[in-house]
Amino acid sequence: MRSALFFLMQLRAFAGRGLYWNVLGMIAVSMLEGIGLILLIPMLGMGGISGIDAASSPISAWLAPISGLPSAWQLPVVLGLFVFIVLTQALLKQRVSLQNARMNQKFEFRLRSDTYRGILQANWEYFIRMRKSDLINALTGELARVNGGITLSLQLLASVIFTIIQIGLAFWLSPVITLIVLICGAVLAFFMRRTLRKAKTLGNRSSDLARQYLAGISDQLSGIREIKTNALERSRLSWLESVSAEIHEEQYAFLKLRSKSQSAYQAVSAILIALFLFVFVHMLHTRLEQLILIVLIFSRLWPRFTGIQSNLEQIASYLPSLRSVLGIQADCRAAAELSFGDEIKSEGMAIRQALACRSVYYRYDVTQPRYALRNIDLSIPALGMTAVVGRSGAGKSTLIDLLMGLTTPERGSIAIDGIPLTRERLHAFRQSVGYVPQDPFLFNDTIRNNLLLVKQDASENELWECLEFSASADFVRKLPQGLDTFIGDRGVRLSGGERQRLVLARAILRKPSILILDEATSALDSENELKIQEALEKLRGRMTLVVIAHRLSTIRGANQVIVLDQGEVVQSGSFSELAAEKRGLFGSLLENQTLAASG
Numbered sequence: 019m020r021s022a023l024f025f026l027m028q029l030r031a032f033a034g035r036g037l038y039w040n041v042l043g044m045i046a047v048s049m050l051e052g053i054g055l056i057l058l059i060p061m062l063g064m065g066g067i068s069g070i071d072a073a074s075s076p077i078s079a080w081l082a083p084i085s086g087l088p089s090a091w092q093l094p095v096v097l098g099l100f101v102f103i104v105l106t107q108a109l110l111k112q113r114v115s116l117q118n119a120r121m122n123q124k125f126e127f128r129l130r131s132d133t134y135r136g137i138l139q140a141n142w143e144y145f146i147r148m149r150k151s152d153l154i155n156a157l158t159g160e161l162a163r164v165n166g167g168i169t170l171s172l173q174l175l176a177s178v179i180f181t182i183i184q185i186g187l188a189f190w191l192s193p194v195i196t197l198i199v200l201i202c203g204a205v206l207a208f209f210m211r212r213t214l215r216k217a218k219t220l221g222n223r224s225s226d227l228a229r230q231y232l233a234g235i236s237d238q239l240s241g242i243r244e245i246k247t248n249a250l251e252r253s254r255l256s257w258l259e260s261v262s263a264e265i266h267e268e269q270y271a272f273l274k275l276r277s278k279s280q281s282a283y284q285a286v287s288a289i290l291i292a293l294f295l296f297v298f299v300h301m302l303h304t305r306l307e308q309l310i311l312i313v314l315i316f317s318r319l320w321p322r323f324t325g326i327q328s329n330l331e332q333i334a335s336y337l338p339s340l341r342s343v344l345g346i347q348a349d350c351r352a353a354a355e356l357s358f359g360d361e362i363k364s365e366g367m368a369i370r371q372a373l374a375c376r377s378v379y380y381r382y383d384v385t386q387p388r389y390a391l392r393n394i395d396l397s398i399p400a401l402g403m404t405a406v407v408g409r410s411g412a413g414k415s416t417l418i419d420l421l422m423g424l425t426t427p428e429r430g431s432i433a434i435d436g437i438p439l440t441r442e443r444l445h446a447f448r449q450s451v452g453y454v455p456q457d458p459f460l461f462n463d464t465i466r467n468n469l470l471l472v473k474q475d476a477s478e479n480e481l482w483e484c485l486e487f488s489a490s491a492d493f494v495r496k497l498p499q500g501l502d503t504f505i506g507d508r509g510v511r512l513s514g515g516e517r518q519r520l521v522l523a524r525a526i527l528r529k530p531s532i533l534i535l536d537e538a539t540s541a542l543d544s545e546n547e548l549k550i551q552e553a554l555e556k557l558r559g560r561m562t563l564v565v566i567a568h569r570l571s572t573i574r575g576a577n578q579v580i581v582l583d584q585g586e587v588v589q590s591g592s593f594s595e596l597a598a599e600k601r602g603l604f605g606s607l608l609e610n611q612t613l614a615a616s617g
């Protein structure tokens with residue numbers, strides 16, 4: 019029951035008074051149903067069914083005006099009343115269920131939007147920690163289960179209201195019989211508690227399995243190339259079959275649990291009804307009208323009891339999904355770096371003097387002693403070109419993430435023109451950054467839309483200018499639909515170099531104050547690399563450039579070269595200065611590359 023209450027509390031916090039109106043509607047529906055039921059006795063009595071005395075009906079006092087009518091009129095009037103009550107009840111019921119569906123939809127919409135908003139507002143560290151597929155699962159499968167949980171909780175609420183009202187009616191008719199039936203029901207419910215606990219455990223497992231499945235399948239489809247080239251098809255299929263088998267086992271266990279508890283309820287209800295009739299008619303000589311009504315009430319209540327039990331089981335199994343979605347929301351709140359509205363308030367922030375790191379320390383995992391960056395002190399002068407070099411794993415990309423404000427230092431600070439980059443200034447600063455990552459990403463859309471993403475009002479001329487600059491214009495012109503060609507799954511596949519150039523075009527479209535290229539020319543052939551080198555030359559003096567480069571020949575023109583090794587700055591200076599320090603790391607990197615190129 020606590021699970022259902024949890025769902026309903028969430029709904030109440032969202033729907034407020036709307037939920038109370040619906041509860042009132044549910045009460046009215048149940049009352050009308052009860053009255054319709056009680057009307058059966060006078061109807062049967064007036065219809066002349068022997069043994070039933072219409073005047074002894076519990077509502078005979080209410081029917082007094084009808085008894086005053088000529089006897090030929092009495093039955094049609096009672097039948098008319100009955101039809102009216104049933105129709106009103108049906109209409110009201112329809113309205114309440116539509117309102118419930120609307121409320122549920124709005125709740126789901128809000129939950130979905132709040133969750134995604136939280137995800138979008140979370141900082142980069144959160145995404146480093148989280149599995150992407152868990153977030154996808156929360157926004158798809160888990161939300162669908164939460165929706166199911168809310169629907170069932172509302173059904174349960176209706177059933178509980180119905181049950182209370184019908185039990186109240188039964189009490190009014192005969193407290194003794196009702197009490198005996200209720201005691202039996204309570205004893206049965208007590209023994210069914212174990213089933214509920216089991217349902218909850220199964221629900222937890224089902225959530226885990228869904229997460230595991232989605233994580234695995236999205237990983238494998240992303241790595242399908244590796245699967246093919248390493249001939250891993252069979253082992254991957256076995257993985258899928260084993261997870262599917264587990265999912266089926268879990269579903270089967272849940273169905274078995276439900277059908278077992280339902281059959282138990284049905285069997286007990288049949289035995290109880292038979293026992294009642296025997297005991298009350300033969301031993302206690304109860305009045306027939308009362309007995310008929312009570313049997314009627316409980317024969318309708320019993321399936322509701324069963325419904326309540328099975329609803330509770332299912333709701334308990336859905337609860338882990340709601341908890342998981344709310345957990346993600348809470349984690350995102352804790353990791354929030356931005357609130358919507360910041361972007362409206364802020365405009366780009368230009369670097370006028372320098373972007374600097376002061377005694378910066380950074381660890382990916384604060385529980386581990388290993389620092390990815392240690393004691394970093396450096397200054398990137400505005401409008402110059404700074405190159406960052408170092409062996410693989412030296413900390414270059416980590417440094418870039420810090421410089422862009424994607425991550426925040428554990429100690430020390432990042433400052434723009436001497437002012438620390440605080441959370442409030444983050445969004446404005448990022449609007450001034452153009453970034454081309456190692457593995458460029460384009461959305462599954464047209465080239466035009468991919469570019470317009472960063473500057474919606476860019477003119478056709480501006481788009482082509484950026485494409486020219488990034489040496490992409492030629493290949494875009496040759497595509498079947500030019501700028502309107504779909505790329506990715508639904509359209510033309512682009513080579514790594516082409517994607518990299520398009521991402522570069524996008525990065526410069528909004529004329530950033532600082533352009534950061536993380537190995538941006540790694541996928542380019544020497545002809546295109548040269549073009550980009552020339553373009554970067556043209557940008558010099560117009561924006562601050564930061565370039566991470568493996569190929570040291572590409573950074574000859576840099577004003578400053580920073581050499582990182584094992585998370586520390588080991589050298590910095592101009593290209594020629596560092597090249598002259600033969601015993602330094604830069605000298606040896608340069609020597610290795612020259613040897614490799616000549617060999």
Ligand SMILES: Nc1ncnc2c1ncn2[C@@H]1O[C@H](COP(=O)(O)OP(=O)(O)OP(=O)(O)O)[C@@H](O)[C@H]1O
Nearest residue numbers: 146382383390408409410411412413414415416417
């Ligand atoms: N998400 C992460 N979680 C934990 N450790 C990480 C993570 N990303 C990087 N590291 C570690 O931090 C260190 C610096 O990594 P980084 O990616 O900054 O190096 P890099 O110089 O950019 O390397 P490369 O040239 O190969 O891209 C490495 O030891 C790496 O293992």
